Amino acid sequence: MKIVACIKQVPDSEAKVSASGGQVSWGEAPLVINPFDEYAVEGALQQKEATGGSVSALCIGPESARDALKHALAMGADEAILISDPALASLDTQGAARVLAAAIQKLGGVEMVVFGRQTLDDGSGVTGAQTARVLGWPLLSLAGSIQVQDGSARVERVIEEGRQTVSARLPVVVSVVQSIGEPRYPSFMGIRKASKAEIPVWSLGELGMQAPAQVVQRTEIMSPPVRETACEFISGESPAAIAEALAEKIMAEKIL
Numbered sequence: 001m002k003i004v005a006c007i008k009q010v011p012d013s014e015a016k017v018s019a020s021g022g023q024v025s026w027g028e029a030p031l032v033i034n035p036f037d038e039y040a041v042e043g044a045l046q047q048k049e050a051t052g053g054s055v056s057a058l059c060i061g062p063e064s065a066r067d068a069l070k071h072a073l074a075m076g077a078d079e080a081i082l083i084s085d086p087a088l089a090s091l092d093t094q095g096a097a098r099v100l101a102a103a104i105q106k107l108g109g110v111e112m113v114v115f116g117r118q119t120l121d122d123g124s125g126v127t128g129a130q131t132a133r134v135l136g137w138p139l140l141s142l143a144g145s146i147q148v149q150d151g152s153a154r155v156e157r158v159i160e161e162g163r164q165t166v167s168a169r170l171p172v173v174v175s176v177v178q179s180i181g182e183p184r185y186p187s188f189m190g191i192r193k194a195s196k197a198e199i200p201v202w203s204l205g206e207l208g209m210q211a212p213a214q215v216v217q218r219t220e221i222m223s224p225p226v227r228e229t230a231c232e233f234i235s236g237e238s239p240a241a242i243a244e245a246l247a248e249k250i251m252a253e254k255i256l
Contacts, residue, residue, distance in 0.1 A: 001053035001148065001170075003112045004104055005044040005077065006131070007037035009061050009068040010120045019221040033068040036116030038075070038183035043146060043176040044114045045076045045184070051148050054078040056110075058103055060088060060096055066199050073194035074186030080197065081107075085204045087211035093122070095212030097130035102207040104135065112153065115175040117142065125175075132173035140172055144179030 011017065015029030044055045057072035057080040059065050069080035083103055091099070104110050113135075115128035132139035140146075143155035144163070154167040158177050186194070204211060234249065236242035250256055 001047065001051045001111045002107070002109045003044045003047055003053060003055045003114065004107065004110050005037070005041045005055055005057050005072060005114045006100055006128075007040065007057055007059050007068055007072055007116075008034045008119050008121075009059065009065040010034045013120060019223045024221060031064055031067065033071045034116060034119045034121075036118055036120070037068075038071075038116070039176050039178055039180050040114045040116040041072045041075050041077060042183040043143070043174070043180045044112070046181065047112060047114075047146060047148060048076075053111075056081060056107060058100065059083065060091065060099055063201075069199055070194040070197065071186065073197050074190040075184055076190060080199045082199050082201045083203075083207070084201050085211070087204055090214055091212070092214050092216040093124050093127045094130055094215050096127050097134050098209070098212045099204070099207065100127070100131050101134035102209050103202060104131075106202070106207060111170045111172075112148070113137075113171075113173045115173070117175055117177050128173055128175040135171075135173065137171050137173050138168035139175070140166055140168055141175045143174050143176045146174060146176075146180070 009031050012029045012032050013035065016027060017024060041055070041057065048055050055077045057069050057077040059069050059080070060083045061068070062084060065082055065084070069082060073080050081103065083099055088099065104113060113131065115131070118125035129139050129141065140153060140155045142157045142159060144158040145156045147154045148170070152167050152169050153172045153174065154165065155174060157164040157166060158179050234242055234245050236245055
């Protein structure tokens with residue numbers, strides 16, 4: 001079975017993000033593979049091990065996104081493809097879905113596409129569903145486990161109300177949650193293989209398409225307002241005195 005794991009490169013989760021002049025900055029924090037997408041790679045590799053076939057990692061981004069793809073290769077993906085084009089600098093989720101769908105169709109023979117549930121930067125969690133719609137494939141979302149048998153994929157969805165089992169005929173798009181299993185650590189041999197791997201770069205021209213129209217635009221970006229807080233310690237000779245002083249303070253501040 002030919003499987004595609006769609007990943008994204010994002011700032012490290014420890015990055016201190018700020019906005020200034022309509023631009024988002026994360027300082028000198030490193031860019032890493034989106035943590036939720038590690039679960040997508042893990043889910044894809046599980047299916048490869050269960051049914052055979054191959055796993056291709058697919059990413060839209062600048063040249064620096066090669067590092068995220070190399071992480072997927074080190075985990076065990078068979079190949080990696082970077083989609084990079086200056087026209088993709090300001091891409092919304094709908095545009096990303098169209099580009100990913102075009103790349104999946106260019107690969108050919110894909111039976112399963114796996115996404116993480118969301119990304120750390122935008123966090124919309126809709127690219128998987130939008131990609132499924134462009135492809136015309138069924139979406140199996142929030143999957144905590146995946147089983148493929150007799151040309152169908154069966155997943156157990158992890159939802160607030162409990163668990164829900166659904167299935168669909170291949171090809172399908174699947175979005176996974178952490179219940180799929182802890183992402184495997186890249187092995188030493190995997191890291192060596194990834195460091196030597198050649199990652200092809202596809203432009204929009206090679207996908208036979210123009211830059212998708214930007215449907216959703218950010219009209220304003222700002223940093224959250226800074227809240228100044230102060231802490232006052234109330235002391236006293238006894239617990240009763242402290243309680244009395246606290247009660248007087250509460251009443252004076254009109255908290256109650």
